[in-house]
Each structure stands twice: as C-alpha cells, then as structure tokens.
Amino acid sequence: MERNVVIRITIISFVVGFMIAVQYNTVKKPESRDTRDIWEIRHELAEEKRLHSELLNEIASLKKIKAEYEDEDSEEQGKALQSTVDDLRKRAGLTKVTGPGVHLNIQPAEELILSGYKVEPIPPDLLIRLVNEIYRYNGLYIEIDGQRVVHTTAIRDINGRTTVNSVPISNSNVDILIITESFEQAEKLYSYLYASTFRDDFYIDNLKLTIYPAREDITIGAYDGEFTNMYLQKGEGD
Structure with missing residues (x-):
C-alpha cells in the first residue's frame, strides 16, 4: 500500500515538474519575432494585393463569359465560345x-x-x-532570342550552352522582348528594370544589359513547340 502511494506521489511530482519546466521554457524562450522591417512587410502586402486584384479580374472575366453563354442564342454562343478559345490560345502563347x-x-x-x-x-x-x-512587374508575354516563353518553358544549361525551350541561345547578342497590358505598364516596367541591380548583375558575368525605353509596337512570335498533356486524354468516341 505504501509502495503504491510512493509511486503515485512520484508520478504526480514528475508531471508537475514537467509542466513547470515547459512553462518556464516558454517564458524563457518566447517564439521568434518577425524581424522584417516595415518596408519589407509593405512590399509583401502590395504583392498580395496585386495577386488578389488579378484573381478578382479573372473572376469578373469568367462571370462575363458565363453571362454571354446564358443570354445569347446558339449562334452567338458559338461566337462567344470561339472568342474564348482565341483568348486562351493567346494566353497560352500559340499566337x-x-x-x-x-x-x-x-x-x-x-x-x-x-x-x-x-x-x-x-x-x-x-x-x-x-x-x-x-512577370512580377506585369509582363504578360516574353520572347528570348526568338523563343516564346510559355508555362512549359525551361531555361537551363545543356552541355555548357544556355537554352530556352531546349534551344541554345546566342552567347553574343540576345534580344528579350516583353509585352505588357498597357503602355503605362510598359513604362513602369522600364523604370523598375532600369533602377534595379540587373545591369550590375549581368556586368559581373562580363555581360552588358541594355534596357530600351517603352514602345507601343513590340511584336512577339507564337510558340512553335508542342504542349503535352499529362492528365487530359481523348475519349474513345473522339
């Protein structure tokens, strides 16, 4: 009987001691504080607001398309569907x-x-x-040395050559073309790139990055590769 009492007291003492130790450690070592300064937090907040705005615009666009399908007759629905397909091809880089x-x-x-x-x-x-x-600063479409950048594009080193879409790009003269939503966005992108450290970063690698002022008439070619689908398959009747 006395032995059971001792065991119980020992267990209770252990639990109490453990709880005190945990509480002391929590007070002694509080969770790490967020050490970011106000500008870093504002920058991240601005980025989140931009993404939120893009999502809202996308939702509004889809709602508009849905309304067109519901309100129009079959012929107009066909036109609306074709317009949607053309827009998706444009976004995918196929035009x-x-x-x-x-x-x-x-x-x-x-x-x-x-x-x-x-x-x-x-x-x-x-x-x-x-x-x-x-892309972060509102670039919509990009072409690097004649290669259209799409969602499947890989930029990597292959046998000592830098490649885009598995095609080696020039070592001596590479043009990068960028299209934005508006001329105002193009000017903002130019200002950001011109004020960034990218020119210094390229110069470290013995390269000169030239950033030309925004233009109204940039033309980018279509992606000439093939997209592969890992999840979509044709039905037996297709």
Missing part, C-alpha cells in the same frame, strides 16, 4: 502578339572582352531571375 512593351538586349561587355575576359554563356539562373521579375 503572335503585338502591343506595348519593353526591349532588352544582352551582349558581351566590349571593354571587358578587349581586356582579355572570356565570353561566357548567359547564366541560366540569372536569366530565370530576370524573367520572374518581369
């Missing part, structure tokens, strides 16, 4: 596009080459970061 945008050019830095520096391929990781920033 040539002309609109306001920005033109970039990448060449070896002449003064460095004359000093004996070797011409190296454009680093894929730097090119990927540039593309991501372009």
Whole structure:
C-alpha cells in the first residue's frame, strides 16, 4: 500500500515538474519575432494585393463569359465560345502578339572582352531571375532570342550552352522582348528594370544589359513547340 502511494506521489511530482519546466521554457524562450522591417512587410502586402486584384479580374472575366453563354442564342454562343478559345490560345502563347512593351538586349561587355575576359554563356539562373521579375512587374508575354516563353518553358544549361525551350541561345547578342497590358505598364516596367541591380548583375558575368525605353509596337512570335498533356486524354468516341 505504501509502495503504491510512493509511486503515485512520484508520478504526480514528475508531471508537475514537467509542466513547470515547459512553462518556464516558454517564458524563457518566447517564439521568434518577425524581424522584417516595415518596408519589407509593405512590399509583401502590395504583392498580395496585386495577386488578389488579378484573381478578382479573372473572376469578373469568367462571370462575363458565363453571362454571354446564358443570354445569347446558339449562334452567338458559338461566337462567344470561339472568342474564348482565341483568348486562351493567346494566353497560352500559340499566337503572335503585338502591343506595348519593353526591349532588352544582352551582349558581351566590349571593354571587358578587349581586356582579355572570356565570353561566357548567359547564366541560366540569372536569366530565370530576370524573367520572374518581369512577370512580377506585369509582363504578360516574353520572347528570348526568338523563343516564346510559355508555362512549359525551361531555361537551363545543356552541355555548357544556355537554352530556352531546349534551344541554345546566342552567347553574343540576345534580344528579350516583353509585352505588357498597357503602355503605362510598359513604362513602369522600364523604370523598375532600369533602377534595379540587373545591369550590375549581368556586368559581373562580363555581360552588358541594355534596357530600351517603352514602345507601343513590340511584336512577339507564337510558340512553335508542342504542349503535352499529362492528365487530359481523348475519349474513345473522339
């Protein structure tokens, strides 16, 4: 009987001690604080608001399409459906596009080459970061050295050559064409890229990045590859 009492007291003492230790550790080591400054938080908030705005615009567009299908007769529904298909082909990169945008050019830095520096391929990781920033600042369509950038595009190193869509790009003269929603957006993109560190980043790799002012008439070609579907399959009757 006394042994059971001792065991119970021991267990209770252990539990109480454990709870005290946990409480002390919580007070002693509070959760790590958010150390970001106000500008970093504002930047992330602005990015979230931009994404939210894009989603709202997309929802409004889909609602408009749905209303058109419901209100029109069969002939008009066919036209609305064709318009939707054309818009989706445009978004996917399957058609040539002309609109306001920005033109970039990448060449070896002449003064460095004359000093004996070797011409190296454009680093894929730097090119990927540039593309991501372009999309982040409202770039809609991008073409790199004649290759249309689509959702399946891979930018990588293959056998020492930088490739876009598995096609090697030039080491000495690469044009990057960007189309935006409006000329105002093109000017904003130009201002951002011009004020960014990208020119210095490319110069470190002996490359000169030239950023030309926004234009009204940038033309980008259609993607000439094939899209592959991993999940969609034709039915037996198709």
